[in-house]
Amino acid sequence: MSNATLPETPQPPSPKAARRTGRLFALTGAVVGVIYGYDTGSISGALVFLSRDFHLTEAEKGLVNSVLVFGSIVGALIGGKLADALGRKAAMLIVAGSYAAFVALSACAPNVVVLDVVRFLLGVAIGISIVAAPLYIAESTPARIRGASVAAYQVATVAGIVLTYFVNWGLSGGGHWRWMLGLSAIPAALVMIPLLRLPDTPRWYVLKGRTQQAVEVMATTDPEADAHAEVAAVSAALAAESGGPASSLLRTPYARATLFVIGLGFFCQITGINAVTYYSPQIFEEMGFTGNGQNFLLPSFVELASLVATVLALLIIDRLGRRVVLLSGIGTMVTMLAVLTVVFAMGELHGAATWVGFGAILLFTAAFNFGFGSLIWVYASEAFPAQLRSTGASVMLTADLVANLLIAQFFPSLMAWAGAAWTFAGLGALAFCALLFASAMAPETKGRQLEEIRGYWQNGGRWPELAPAPTPAGPAPEAVL
Incomplete structure (x- = not known):
């Protein structure tokens, strides 16, 4: 255009x-x-x-x-x-x-x-x-x-x-x-x-063929930009994103990327983060925090730590790399779930044990936000080309929400039936599986162009070898006409 x-x-x-x-x-x-x-x-x-x-x-x-x-x-x-x-x-x-x-x-x-x-x-x-x-x-x-x-x-x-x-x-x-x-x-x-x-967004106006309004909104929200050029770029992007049937996700070369984002989305929730979000007052009451509304106040400090961890991850993700942040976050989750298993296995909690349990919940939640929470959408956006990106993100979101549904429905019943120690031991086992999965599947994409990352998935989960640079070999032979 x-x-x-x-x-x-x-x-x-x-x-x-x-x-x-x-x-x-x-x-x-x-x-x-x-x-x-x-x-x-x-x-x-x-x-x-x-x-x-x-x-x-x-x-x-x-x-x-x-x-x-x-x-x-x-x-x-x-x-x-x-x-x-x-x-x-x-x-x-x-x-x-x-x-x-x-x-x-x-x-x-x-x-x-x-x-x-x-x-x-x-x-x-x-x-x-x-x-x-x-x-x-x-x-x-x-x-x-x-x-x-x-x-x-x-x-x-x-x-x-x-x-x-x-x-x-x-x-x-x-x-x-x-x-x-x-x-x-x-x-x-x-x-x-x-x-x-x-107003609505310029992209939606272009999607509906309302170019005049797209230019007007673009000029209003970003007067320093060339509204015509920006709207033309939006039109080109929409053309590139058209097509891309969902069935393409299950075929070569994207099947491995699809497995990765589905697994990442599922493990993100099945390891128990929303058990803390939905049921933290009951968890803290089980630990022995009952006086002065402690079981309601302590979750506030847990989420404040999560907020700090989220900001920290955003600051360092492009310096340390994706794998370091993701694996350290999941590894810390595994460790904290093991600590919680031991704490709850002690029976009736009091004194230092209750505060050890609180610290484990705090670090578990912060580690989730540092690793899974900060990287899940980054990997989803990097795994697929433009025409499949929204479909791939939807697939991962569905896997994420299905796991969330399982945790929301069955966590209180598991706590009542199996006890807190066995429940957190099970979550720890799932987190360990998540660590193995991420170690095997997650690429390090720091500093890589999107085209290079596409090449990684298209090459079966291996970075393509760069072709060697040509070396001088004397004068070029005469062209045959």
């Missing part, structure tokens, strides 16, 4: 106005990230009290969590199509409105059946947001701040989980589980106001 076929660029706004618009895009995305993190973690404190009010069995406790994850799988599967059909902005409005409605309804649930139905619908909204929010941010912000903006969304999600634990602690004295679940309805409703003022 040449500049001659594009409409004239409108008069760009001042740099100050453009920065303000860019911040508004990033801010709305970050607020949605905080709400997503809050809604994911809020059940951890509420479950302690609603279980007593509704007289839940261990299986019913698991269902309260797993039904949310099942809804997330449905939402993730339809999120991309919804964002393409209605627009990124419309998808974000649906997410924000659904968050506001369903968390308010969950807070008013008269029984566990209604609660499960509403949490399934909330899960659908969460699944859509997993797809739509990063897409909306990445496509709305200038290239020079795009990475920071998307990273800010990830940090905002962890910050939302931190916030929910502090709120749970503050409300635990009165057992106010309805307030724990319902408070996020307020920011969810408020974030719809700036969303209504913002």
Whole structure:
């Protein structure tokens, strides 16, 4: 697409106005990230009290969590199509409105059946947001701040989980589980106001053939860029990403890459990170932290450590390399799960043993965010060419959510049936399998161009040998005509 076929660029706004618009895009995305993190973690404190009010069995406790994850799988599967059909902005409005409605309804649930139905619908909204929010941010912000903006969304999600634990602690004295679940309805409703003022993304306008609006938005959000050239680049990228049937993932040369991202996605969750997110008050109560709401307060410090670990990984991942960060994170998880197995095997805990258990949970969660949490999407984006990238990411997300569903449903039942020591020993065995899998499958891609990484997978998991440089061999022979 040449500049001659594009409409004239409108008069760009001042740099100050453009920065303000860019911040508004990033801010709305970050607020949605905080709400997503809050809604994911809020059940951890509420479950302690609603279980007593509704007289839940261990299986019913698991269902309260797993039904949310099942809804997330449905939402993730339809999120991309919804964002393409209605627009990124419309998808974000649906997410924000659904968050506001369903968390308010969950807070008013008269029984566990209604609660499960509403949490399934909330899960659908969460699944859509997993797809739509990063897409909306990445496509709305200038290239020079795009990475920071998307990273800010990830940090905002962890910050939302931190916030929910502090709120749970503050409300635990009165057992106010309805307030724990319902408070996020307020920011969810408020974030719809700036969303209504913002345009959709240039990429979506190009996707729908609305080039004039694409140029206008591009000029508004990034006046320093050539709007015509940027829109032409978007058009070229969309053309490159068309095609790519899902069946291609199962055939040479991408079958090995598909196995890697599915395994990575599955191990990311099956090793138990969301057991801590969903059930940490019960875990800390099992350790002996019961006085002064300790079992509600301590998870806040665990998530603060996770926030620090996430930021640290972002700072060093391009210096130390992917494998070092990933394997050290998983290795630390294995070690901490072994420590937890020993701690719980001691029987009734008190004194130093309780704090050793707390330290193990803290380091386990931080290690997850340092390794798995920071690298899973990096590897997903590097494993496939442009035309298969979104499909590959969807496959990994599905594997991730299926494992999350298993943990959410069966962790409390395993704790009750097998005991904490055997439960954490099983998670440790799975984490050790994850370490072996990552050691065998994960390539070191630091400093490699995307084309080189594609060559690694196309060459059966080996880096292609570079052809030797030609050496001078005297005068070239005369060409035969």
